[in-house]
Amino acid sequence: MKITYERGLLINALQGFYLCHCITSDFIAMTDTTEDIFRAFNMREKLLHIHGNGVVGEAFLVDNVFNLITIDMFSDEETEDELYKALEEALFDMRYQMRENMITNLALSQADFFPDISWENAKAIIEHVFEDMDVNILVLS
Numbered sequence: 001m002k003i004t005y006e007r008g009l010l011i012n013a014l015q016g017f018y019l020c021h022c023i024t025s026d027f028i029a030m031t032d033t034t035e036d037i038f039r040a041f042n043m044r045e046k047l048l049h050i051h052g053n054g055v056v057g058e059a060f061l062v063d064n065v066f067n068l069i070t071i072d073m074f075s076d077e078e079t080e081d082e083l084y085k086a087l088e089e090a091l092f093d094m095r096y097q098m099r100e101n102m103i104t105n106l107a108l109s110q111a112d113f114f115p116d117i118s119w120e121n122a123k124a125i126i127e128h129v130f131e132d133m134d135v136n137i138l139v140l141s
Helices: 032-041 043-051 080-100 119-130
Strands: 002-006 018-024 059-062 065-071 105-109 136-140
Touching (some): 018 032, 059 080, 065 080
Parallel strands (some): 002 136, 018 065, 018 105, 105 136
Antiparallel strands (some): 059 065
């Protein structure tokens, strides 16, 4: 695993990179970055059409975007431990799909990746999930 940091917007990530962002189980954008992706790719409509609804801990690949479902909008507020668990499960699901589809380039936004978890904690989970995988992760800020 190699992590590179650059300034820029996720929506403008280099060609050849798959985008990764977090969403709710009812496919609602939680951040400006996610809103940009939803608008540019008509993502919410595609997700609703393809999947109907999502389950926390799943990663849906649509076009070149991984949509990580990390918050259940139909339940009470999650605890910090539940947020960490949801992020880790969604990342492991994404990792499986990346291996199946031979995807090695991933881009995400540091500021908007997981709004309810600090970047340092999210980074630790990412490093754990991808520690033995040949993947280039571009972190934009």
